[in-house]
Amino acid sequence: MATSSGSDIFVAKLAAAGSAKVYSTYLGGVRSESGTGIAVDENGNTYLTGFTSSLDFPMANAFQPTKDDLFSNDAFVTKINPAGSALVYSTYLGGEATDEGRNIVVKGESAYIVGLTNSIDFPVSNPYRLPPNTFINDAFITKLNASGSALDFSTCLGGSGSDQRNGIAVAADGAVFVTGFTSSLDFPTVTALQATLSGSSDAFITKLNSAGNALLYSTYLGGTSSDEGHSVVADDFGGAYVTGVTRSANFPLADAFQSTVRGSDGFVVAFRV
DSSP: OOOTTOOOEEEEEEOTTSSSEEEEEEEOOSSOEEEEEEEEOTTSOEEEEEEEOOTTOOOBSOSSOSOSOSSSOEEEEEEEOTTSSSEEEEEEEOOSSOEEEEEEEEETTEEEEEEEEOOTTOOOBSOSSOOOSSSOOEEEEEEEOTTSSSEEEEEEEOOSSOEEEEEEEEOTTSOEEEEEEEOOTTOOOBSOSSOSOOSSBEEEEEEEOTTSSSEEEEEEEOOSSBEEEEEEEEOTTSOEEEEEEEOOTTOOOSSOSSOSOOSSEEEEEEEOO
């Protein structure tokens, strides 16, 4: 239970009819934590990510059992059994500065996490990009093995400005899609639909290979105002669907249901192979 010094996460599972709880539990330490992403595998295990400032966040079979920094947030990844009664694993994920998990997906029993870091020592493994060498926000993409005890891969993604991450999806072949938004003029682009930053911040959509160490494509997506990617899903054919918010009158459109922006509007974009 949360104390007066912070807030705890809660995790609840409802019965199929929504009329009863299967389980409901707190998750946290003596400081504050926030849960930002949740996923469930085919066996009913629940996977969570978010961030915590607690030095005593509950750990089990952890890749990183101790918090690197006494004061800043670390990301965490936690797997709870189908009954909600025990941790299969739970681990910190972070370095000496601020690290936040933002979303999580599961393929098989492997967890894929996207978040932000400004730690120069964020844990990486066979990365496409090393952590930032200054305290700026980079996106991170991390794949944990089934037991939560090791990184299958972990990489940063970004440029010299601020890069925020929001959504992640995994294709059938293991390729990883991420979306978010960036103010970096040098955000990495490959076979890009839009190769340059158009506004104060643009959405981005990036597809990494299954090893997490190369970009299959990466593009800005936006107009002359601000644009943000919020969520992404993968289809069965290697394509992706991205949604977010735009304030740009010249946001790139094709076969549009609504062809003019009316304020701060949502967008949906399909990327096909």
